[in-house]
Amino acid sequence: MDLGIIGYQRCGKTTIFNAVTKGNAATGAYGAGVQPNIGVVKVPDARLDQLAKLFSPKKFTLADIRYIDFPGDAFSTGQGPSPQFLAQLARCDALIHVVRVFKDETVAHPAGSVDAARDITAMDLELAFADAAFIEKRLERIEASTRSMKTSERGEAERETVLLQRLKAGLEADQPLRAQEMSAEEQKLLVNYQFLTDKPLLIVLNIDEGNAAHAPEIEAEYAGAEAGPHTAVAAISGKIEQELAQMSDDDAAEFRKDLGITEPGLDRMIRMSYQLTGLISFFTVGPDECRAWNVHAGATAPIAAGKIHTDLERGFIRAEVVHWDDLLAAGSMAEAKKQAHVRQEGKGYVVQDGDCLNVLFNL
Ligand SMILES: Nc1nc2c(ncn2[C@@H]2O[C@H](COP(=O)(O)OP(=O)(O)O)[C@@H](O)[C@H]2O)c(=O)[nH]1
Numbered sequence: 001m002d003l004g005i006i007g008y009q010r011c012g013k014t015t016i017f018n019a020v021t022k023g024n025a026a027t028g029a030y031g032a033g034v035q036p037n038i039g040v041v042k043v044p045d046a047r048l049d050q051l052a053k054l055f056s057p058k059k060f061t062l063a064d065i066r067y068i069d070f071p072g073d074a075f076s077t078g079q080g081p082s083p084q085f086l087a088q089l090a091r092c093d094a095l096i097h098v099v100r101v102f103k104d105e106t107v108a109h110p111a112g113s114v115d116a117a118r119d120i121t122a123m124d125l126e127l128a129f130a131d132a133a134f135i136e137k138r139l140e141r142i143e144a145s146t147r148s149m150k151t152s153e154r155g156e157a158e159r160e161t162v163l164l165q166r167l168k169a170g171l172e173a174d175q176p177l178r179a180q181e182m183s184a185e186e187q188k189l190l191v192n193y194q195f196l197t198d199k200p201l202l203i204v205l206n207i208d209e210g211n212a213a214h215a216p217e218i219e220a221e222y223a224g225a226e227a228g229p230h231t232a233v234a235a236i237s238g239k240i241e242q243e244l245a246q247m248s249d250d251d252a253a254e255f256r257k258d259l260g261i262t263e264p265g266l267d268r269m270i271r272m273s274y275q276l277t278g279l280i281s282f283f284t285v286g287p288d289e290c291r292a293w294n295v296h297a298g299a300t301a302p303i304a305a306g307k308i309h310t311d312l313e314r315g316f317i318r319a320e321v322v323h324w325d326d327l328l329a330a331g332s333m334a335e336a337k338k339q340a341h342v343r344q345e346g347k348g349y350v351v352q353d354g355d356c357l358n359v360l361f362n363l
């Protein structure tokens with residue numbers, strides 16, 4: 001899964017990328033030819049940490065996601081983003097818009113002043129504009145290709161035209177696609193498109209070092225900045241998180257305590273971006289390995305089994321399922337069974353976030 005990090009120049013994208021990936025990419029890097037930074041991150045999961053204590057497994061494996069830190073100038077040229085850049089963004093599963101809130105006289109803002117609400121609106125407009133332009137081109141192409149068709153052949157093209165026109169009108173009325181209502185049939189017509197405003201969007205407010213302890217209040221202040229589903233707001237201090245990322249876990253915990261940061265902001269940001277993509281986690285647990293897997297919400301047990309191995313999907317018989325907190329409370333699989341928390345589920349079972357699965361299969 002790919003998460004694209006976007007935002008205006010010097011808002012702290014690369015700083016936050018470094019914090020998230022524990023990387024060392026150059027900050028303040030601009031100009032033509034600057035390539036995106038790509039890093040892989042394990043999704044922290046406190047539930048699996050707790051389950052592992054029951055099993056003392058030989059291996060402990062978390063799910064992972066890829067972060068792509070796009071160069072700063074893509075949105076700051078005044079001419080709009082390039083087609084290549086838009087194509088890269090279109091391939092991401094979700095977007096993270098880093099917004100500068102921190103004040104620092106030595107770091108110039110491309111718009112000349114720090115105004116987070118303005119930047120959020122401006123970026124939304126850029127993304128909506130890119131989608132609207134794409135729709136326009138697509139409408140022209142449909143029109144050209146239907147001209148030579150018989151009326152009887154035009155059905156699908158006409159349905160798509162009506163839908164695209166409606167979506168474009170919505171975009172022009174400040175409605176991102178993710179907030180526009182679509183029937184299942186309409187969604188099917190769009191399945192091959194990768195619209196930017198249809199992607200889940202996480203706004204990350206990059207706040208002042210001195211305000212790190214106030215992240216929850218600042219978050220609440222901006223909670224309404226993005227209306228609509230599949231959006232969220234997280235506030236963190238990129239600068240502090242980048243420094244913390246270079247420390248040992250114990251030192252970082254100590255430092256957080258000194259700063260009054262109650263919650264590891266970075267872990268929360270990673271978790272939020274993960275949740276936004278619509279993926280859920282399930283676990284496989286035992287003395288050999290405790291492992292987190294991800295699958296799309298709504299996936300059935302065989303699909304989830306297929307994430308573990310395709311053989312498990314093909315030969316799926318049933319799954320023994322216990323929710324992670326029932327297993328934890330019981331203290332062992334045997335005790336969970338005794339307490340009737342372990343269910344036998346068939347092919348139609350929809351896997352829930354936090355389920356522990358043991359797949360029984362036949363080859
Ligand atoms: N004071 C302060 N400076 C920051 C913070 N985040 C980034 N910077 C500085 O802003 C400049 C640009 O940061 P960078 O991460 O390269 O921004 P990008 O262009 O969005 O990738 C660098 O000099 C950073 O040190 C922050 O939270 N506080």
Ligand SMILES: [Mg+2]
Pocket residue numbers: 013014015027028029070071072
């Ligand atoms: Mg950068």
